[in-house]
Amino acid sequence: MRFQDAAPDARAIVYAGVQRDPLVARLAELLERATPPQSVLARAVMNGERADPDVWRTMVPACFPDERSEAILAAALEVADHGDQVRNQLRGAIVEAVTERLLRRRAASSGDVRRERRVLFDGVRSEIHPYDVTLETPGAAEAYDCKWGARGISADVLHQLDDARRHADDEEQGLVVGLVVFDTRLACDVRLDGTSAPHEGIRLITIERLGALAEGLAGAPP
């Protein structure tokens, strides 16, 4: 098993610009240590219609007054101020950036956490899509796909993750595979219950327990 940078295609080049948007880094830093209600606030605002911050302060009173909540609200409103296409790109990039930041807290070396990487196995055709974030600790690697919502969990994604896990097992290599979903466990469970694709060996990290990425995955069972 080995990791390799994905060859950048046109989509990746455009998306790299989205990933570099300072708003993405700003929200990722705020969400890295957000409470679950603060994460729900961020998700709601980035999904929302109204731009008046007082509306959101009223809607999630448990988060206010609080400095981090105010910063999350301001940044999330900036995301929501974009059209749907850019908003969707920013939201996806934010989930990836939060994942990267959380994994870095557990990585032995900052270079162990990488983005847009393929996992290659001897005698196995290369996968089409790279993994969003990888933790490439020798002997204990992890590969994650990141999703804004449960709806992003597709059979293709599940098959790719499960295939990688099984191929790693065949090579007697340790590889944890997982989905980081900025949505509730309930929504993800409903999504997974409706698919016949394999998911038993795939870790699921949801909005209630994003911190599990930094703390170890005991709190994020398959």
Place this chain on the structure above:
Amino acid sequence: MTETVGELVAAAIEATDALGLLAEDVEDEWTFVTDLVAAQRARLGAIADRRGEESATDSAAAAVASAADETHLIADPHRAIDWLSTFPDLVAIALGEPVGG
């Protein structure tokens, strides 16, 4: 007049159902949408079963009303799917319940 938790939850279930009807327009996601609506109704119903008679705080009533108002502004069925998972959590947080149930 002070509202009860049960009354707030009933309003939340009504808003959840409306979101579900809108989200069903995404034909490929019909099963997911209907299953998610059912799961969220059950979750909210469980809160009402436990605390339905309890008087809600003014801030909880305002929070649920504001969240329901936001759902009424959603016109895009794809965005309605996103709100089907988010809205019940806003209601739960307003009522002092944990995120995710």
